[in-house]
Amino acid sequence: MTAALSDSKGAAPEGGRVLRTNPRSTLTRGAGLGLGVIVLWFSVLVLLPLAAVVAVAVNGGWEGFLTTLTNPQTAAAIELTVLTSLAVAVLNVAMGTLIAWVLVRERFRGSRLLEVIIDVPFALPTIVAGLVLLALYGPSSPIGVNVANTRTAVFLAFAFVTLPFVVRSVQPVLEQLDREAEQAAHSLGASAGVTFRRIVLPALIPAIAAGAALSFARGVSEYGSLVLLSGNLALRTEVTSVRMLTYVENGNLAAASVVATVLLFVALVVLVAIDLLQRWLVRRG
Amino acid sequence: MALKARAGWLAGVAVVVSMGLAACSSSADDATNSGGPGGGAELSIVAYSVAQAPNQAVQAAFAKTSDGEGVTWVESYGASGDQSRAVESGLKADYVHFSLGSDVTRLVDAGLVAEDWDQGANGGTVTRSVVVFAVRPGNPKNIQTWDDLVKDGVEIITPNPGSSGSARWNILAAWGAVTANGGSEDDAKAYTTELFNHIVSLPGSGREATSAFLAGTGDVLLSYENEAIAARQSGAELDYVVPDTTLQIDNPGTVTKDADPAAKAFLDFVLTPEAQAIYAGFGYRPVVDGVTLPEVEGANDPANPFPTPGTLLTIEDFGGWGEAKKKFFDEDTGIITQIQVETGKSS
Numbered sequence: 339m340t341a342a343l344s345d346s347k348g349a350a351p352e353g354g355r356v357l358r359t360n361p362r363s364t365l366t367r368g369a370g371l372g373l374g375v376i377v378l379w380f381s382v383l384v385l386l387p388l389a390a391v392v393a394v395a396v397n398g399g400w401e402g403f404l405t406t407l408t409n410p411q412t413a414a415a416i417e418l419t420v421l422t423s424l425a426v427a428v429l430n431v432a433m434g435t436l437i438a439w440v441l442v443r444e445r446f447r448g449s450r451l452l453e454v455i456i457d458v459p460f461a462l463p464t465i466v467a468g469l470v471l472l473a474l475y476g477p478s479s480p481i482g483v484n485v486a487n488t489r490t491a492v493f494l495a496f497a498f499v500t501l502p503f504v505v506r507s508v509q510p511v512l513e514q515l516d517r518e519a520e521q522a523a524h525s526l527g528a529s530a531g532v533t534f535r536r537i538v539l540p541a542l543i544p545a546i547a548a549g550a551a552l553s554f555a556r557g558v559s560e561y562g563s564l565v566l567l568s569g570n571l572a573l574r575t576e577v578t579s580v581r582m583l584t585y586v587e588n589g590n591l592a593a594a595s596v597v598a599t600v601l602l603f604v605a606l607v608v609l610v611a612i613d614l615l616q617r618w619l620v621r622r623g
Numbered sequence: 624m625a626l627k628a629r630a631g632w633l634a635g636v637a638v639v640v641s642m643g644l645a646a647c648s649s650s651a652d653d654a655t656n657s658g659g660p661g662g663g664a665e666l667s668i669v670a671y672s673v674a675q676a677p678n679q680a681v682q683a684a685f686a687k688t689s690d691g692e693g694v695t696w697v698e699s700y701g702a703s704g705d706q707s708r709a710v711e712s713g714l715k716a717d718y719v720h721f722s723l724g725s726d727v728t729r730l731v732d733a734g735l736v737a738e739d740w741d742q743g744a745n746g747g748t749v750t751r752s753v754v755v756f757a758v759r760p761g762n763p764k765n766i767q768t769w770d771d772l773v774k775d776g777v778e779i780i781t782p783n784p785g786s787s788g789s790a791r792w793n794i795l796a797a798w799g800a801v802t803a804n805g806g807s808e809d810d811a812k813a814y815t816t817e818l819f820n821h822i823v824s825l826p827g828s829g830r831e832a833t834s835a836f837l838a839g840t841g842d843v844l845l846s847y848e849n850e851a852i853a854a855r856q857s858g859a860e861l862d863y864v865v866p867d868t869t870l871q872i873d874n875p876g877t878v879t880k881d882a883d884p885a886a887k888a889f890l891d892f893v894l895t896p897e898a899q900a901i902y903a904g905f906g907y908r909p910v911v912d913g914v915t916l917p918e919v920e921g922a923n924d925p926a927n928p929f930p931t932p933g934t935l936l937t938i939e940d941f942g943g944w945g946e947a948k949k950k951f952f953d954e955d956t957g958i959i960t961q962i963q964v965e966t967g968k969s970s
């Protein structure tokens with residue numbers, strides 16, 4: 339508890355900065371209390387563990403980073419994980435938006451069912467998901483598709499577990515969207531394509547970006563759903579979570595933390611990039 | 624403004640802290656109140672997952688002895704390495720049962736288990752098995768020997784020796800099959816490289832490997848005799864072959880330094896022929912003499928469940944786990960680690 343307390347004091351400038359950047363702060367006593375609870379909660383749940391990971395990683399110094407990251411197996415795993423997560427995020431932007439559109443704008447038999455099924459990848463324990471994927475797309479596939487132990491398997495598993503993110507972030511925005519603007523555009527002679535691109539899409543971009551960011555972050559950390567299907571083959575289908583487990587099994591927490599820190603950094607860069615892209619698109623849109 | 628906000632902030636901290644303390648103290652009460660019926664000792668057992676069903680059967684038999692009467696159990700099962708690390712970082716354990724010796728060594732280093740834990744007659748081993756080949760029903764590819772594993776078109780699946788400590792038994796067995804039969808270290812390296820070229824999947828744990836195999840991956844699963852027997856007992860469709868040269872798997876069990884005396888009584892009971900016969904029923908080979916073997920359902924020959932291999936290696940042939948771990952599985956310089964990287968590159 340003392341650790342938590344001292345950290346929350348350390349985190350105080352965070353709260354202070356928020357106030358400074360907004361000189362006419364609207365914080366009342368109640369809101370201040372709320373902010374305090376949030377900062378503490380955030381510190382205990384997120385900041386402290388992250389700081390601990392980075393601290394362990396930095397302990398080994400540059401050399402620790404270098405040895406870990408030049409390990410061919412680790413480097414290949416990081417590359418595979420990050421690139422596949424990015425590719426899946428891009429796929430989700432397209433497919434997720436499409437699914438959200440269909441769910442909100444179209445009424446058809448089974449649309450309610452589809453609505454419920456979208457969330458299944460969230461609810462299913464990932465190892466069960468892995469078994470299901472292996473049964474369907476593995477060597478005894480009933481439909482003759484066998485991607486087991488290939489990089490496609492990694493992509494497939496990521497796509498499976500991240501499916502709901504873009505759908506669920508876009509859907510409510512789309513539901514709230516004022517359709518009169520679209521009708522106006524249409525009556526002024528804009529084609530459906532132009533209406534979507536100029537009227538609908540700009541409103542959706544922040545939601546799409548948020549979904550893509552979540553999807554990327556989830557992919558980077560995935561383990562359970564792909565561990566059966568991908569085969570964890572060194573340099574080929576091994577992802578970072580398996581690498582980290584290997585380091586932990588060998589008692590090398592420092593190296594595991596180095597990989598985690600690098601992933602954190604990559605995730606941060608990607609999240610910031612997505613945010614900047616989103617702002618730029620909205621301003622331009 | 625900032626001051627005011629900070630005051631509210633601290634109030635918030637106080638609220639959450641007191642709530643947290645309340646939660647802590649109530650859980651402590653729960654722990655003290657949950658003593659067993661009849662005032663027997665409460666023992667914490669921390670073990671690796673495969674051992675759960677057999678251990679529970681042995682615990683039930685222990686409860687019928689005078690030492691075990693009234694003893695209640697707090698059980699924790701999971702991957703061997705994870706369980707060992709959990710105990711190292713504070714999980715309460717009176718009795719531990721792991722897949723491989725280095726998981727106990729970790730606790731010795733942490734000062735939680737006595738240095739001489741493996742000095743008894745059984746060398747610290749409480750359950751025993753051997754490395755076997757699990758194959759498709761009827762053994763369609765006719766796999767009998769280690770050489771058969773690297774024939775054209777044979778696909779192998781084994782748990783990942785990197786992330787699963789217990790998977791390391793399988794790879795060492797392959798290595799030892801060469802060196803025990805007159806091969807040099809280079810021959811062993813060449814063979815193991817060839818073996819990795821035939822490996823199509825390296826799931827995270829033994830359980831996951833079995834799941835992936837049963838879902839259709841590979842022709843051969845490198846596994847343990849007891850796991851193959853247990854899988855067949857639960858209706859899994861697989862056969863298994865005990866190779867002529869194989870490695871003896873010694874699963875260590877011991878009590879912790881601060882354990883309740885009842886834990887020692889349990890360890891003694893585990894090493895009786897009676898308890899070993901129970902383990903045998905689940906497919907483990909006895910570690911003491913004088914065990915009357917039951918019919919082992921799921922074994923190739925239930926009446927003679929544990930055939931003696933031509934050459935049976937032990938971890939001592941590799942210099943013990945400390946040395947083997949460094950030589951073969953070091954994450955940078957280990958021979959197996961390097962083979963994994965090389966075979967990954969070439970395909």
